[in-house]
Structures are given as structure tokens and as C-alpha cells.
Amino acid sequence: MINAIGLTNPGAEAEASCWLKPRPSSGRWGATDGQHLCRHRGRVRPGGPGGGHAQPDLIEVNISCPNVGDEFGTPFAGSCASAAAVTEAVRQAVACPVVVKLAPNVPDIARIAAAVVEAGAAAITAINTMPGMVIDVASGQPILSNRVGGISGPALKPIALRCVYEIARPCPCRSLHSGVSTGRDAAEMLMAGASLVGVGSAVYYRG
Amino acid sequence: MRTEILACDFLGLRLPSPLVLASGIIGTSPSLLVRAARSGAVSSLPRAVAWYPGPATPTQSPWISAAA
Numbered sequence: 001m002i003n004a005i006g007l008t009n010p011g012a013e014a015e016a017s018c019w020l021k022p023r024p025s026s027g028r029w030g031a032t033d034g035q036h037l038c039r040h041r042g043r044v045r046p047g048g049p050g051g052g053h054a055q056p057d058l059i060e061v062n063i064s065c066p067n068v069g070d071e072f073g074t075p076f077a078g079s080c081a082s083a084a085a086v087t088e089a090v091r092q093a094v095a096c097p098v099v100v101k102l103a104p105n106v107p108d109i110a111r112i113a114a115a116v117v118e119a120g121a122a123a124i125t126a127i128n129t130m131p132g133m134v135i136d137v138a139s140g141q142p143i144l145s146n147r148v149g150g151i152s153g154p155a156l157k158p159i160a161l162r163c164v165y166e167i168a169r170p171c172p173c174r175s176l177h178s179g180v181s182t183g184r185d186a187a188e189m190l191m192a193g194a195s196l197v198g199v200g201s202a203v204y205y206r207g
Numbered sequence: 208m209r210t211e212i213l214a215c216d217f218l219g220l221r222l223p224s225p226l227v228l229a230s231g232i233i234g235t236s237p238s239l240l241v242r243a244a245r246s247g248a249v250s251s252l253p254r255a256v257a258w259y260p261g262p263a264t265p266t267q268s269p270w271i272s273a274a275a
Contacts, residue, residue: 067259125230134265144264145261196215196227200230
């Protein structure tokens with residue numbers, strides 16, 4: 001699959017109000033976007049985005065979306081220094097554990113993982129989608145309105161496995177990973193060193 | 208099926224299995240959004256952001272049916 005949705009969401013305040021409603025599950029995970037947070041540090045409040053009343057169990061910070069360069073600039077996941085800086089900013093602003101989502105299209109993901117762990121990340125999410133493109137040969141135009149998008153699903157799994165393997169060896173932190181469509185895929189991820197297995201594109205196909 | 212054998216701990220959380228919902232899941236139908244909400248996972252920025260105009264995913268391409 002390839003997509004370029006952007007970072008669509010109703011805003012932290014609206015999301016936080018949803019968290020306060022009774023839920024059938026016990027876990028409350030928050031995902032936010034570091035590319036935006038770093039430019040709005042004053043709005044990241046203790047307790048999590050949207051105010052301390054939300055109290056998520058943990059926050060996943062996405063610093064690696066490949067589809068929002070026009071809005072938010074180059075992803076922070078591209079270098080150790082920028083990845084560590086945004087990790088540190090979020091860690092100081094919230095009370096819960098911070099998980100950082102990294103990009104696959106970097107020369108050495110293990111070094112960047114080590115940098116964000118040193119900056120205070122409790123765990124790593126590997127990986128975000130891989131930048132790609134599809135062109136409609138009849139028109140000669142990119143299919144996606146954003147021109148380029150992020151590849152996920154089965155095509156991403158071998159890349160994700162390699163990243164998991166490279167991150168899990170030097171990093172003592174726990175990690176969770178994606179690119180999984182089957183139980184066998186999940187087993188491979190766990191064998192490569194993942195602590196948890198994230199399922200994304202498979203939900204799209206199978207509801 | 209016995210599921211208790213899959214239970215695990217992660218950052219102080221007791222989880223029923225190591226499977227979690229990945230962030231960035233595409234909410235293209237009400238059923239997917241309901242499942243995401245029930246899992247407790249949400250995604251947010253400090254301000255509201257609309258998604259890109261379509262097409263945001265191919266509809267007639269191997270890239271949308273590779274895992275179907």
C-alpha cells in the first residue's frame with residue numbers, strides 16, 4: 001500500500017476530551033507529531049498534549065511522517081541531533097513514558113534510536129512508512145495528490161525486520177514494530193527483537 | 208483459544224497480547240474508527256489538521272490490493 005493522508009486529526013483538545021469517556025479497554029495510548037510539537041513547545045503541557053487531564057499511559061511521538069514536508073519541514077528522524085532534541089522537548093513536557101517513531105530511510109537507524117533513548121525515550125517504534133511514488137501512465141501524473149506517499153504493508157515488512165534487528169541489538173529499550181499482516185509476520189518481528197507488534201495496513205484490508 | 212499465554216508487560220502496562228494498533232492507521236470507514244477508539248489509541252496535534260485532498264491512496268493499483 002502507498003498513501004499520503006497527512007496528519008489529519010481534530011486537535012489535541014478534542015482528542016483529550018475523547019479520552020475522558022469510558023472505554024472498554026484499559027490502555028490509553030496517545031500519538032502525536034514531533035514535527036509540529038517542536039514548533040509549538042509552549043503548547044505541550046505536562047501530562048500530555050491536550051492538557052494534563054488526558055493522562056495517557058504513554059505518548060508515541062511521530063517524528064518521521066514522510067508526507068508532510070510542505071507543512072512541517074524535513075522530519076526530525078533524519079538526524080541524531082534533531083531526533084534527540086525533539087525527544088528531549090517532549091520528555092520534559094509530559095509525565096508519561098515517551099515512545100519515538102523512527103523513519104526507515106536513514107543511513108543508520110540504530111544510531112538514531114540510541115540518540116533518542118539517550119534523550120529520554122522509553123521505547124522505539126519502528127518504522128514509519130517508506131517514501132515512494134506511483135504514476136498513472138495514461139496521464140503521466142502522480143496518482144497521489146501529494147505526488148509522493150508512504151509505502152506500508154507487506155512491501156515494508158522486510159525493511160521493518162532489518163530495522164528491528166538493527167535497533168534491538170544495541171538499544172536496551174523496549175520496542176514496537178509494524179509492517180505486519182499475518183501471525184507469521186508477527187512471529188518474525190518478535191524473533192528479530194520486537195517487544196510488541198504494531199498492526200496498521202492490515203487493519204485497512206481486513207477491518 | 209487461550210489468549211492469556213500471549214499477555215505481556217510493556218512500560219509498566221499489562222497487555223493481553225503483544226499486538227497493538229499502529230499509529231497513523233487510515234480511518235476510512237466508521238468501523239475502523241470504532242476499532243481504533245476501542246483500542247484506546249488516538250493521534251493528535253496541538254491544532255486540528257485536515258487530510259490531503261484525494262486521491263490519498265490509489266484505488267486501482269496493485270499498491271492497494273497487495274495484501275488483499
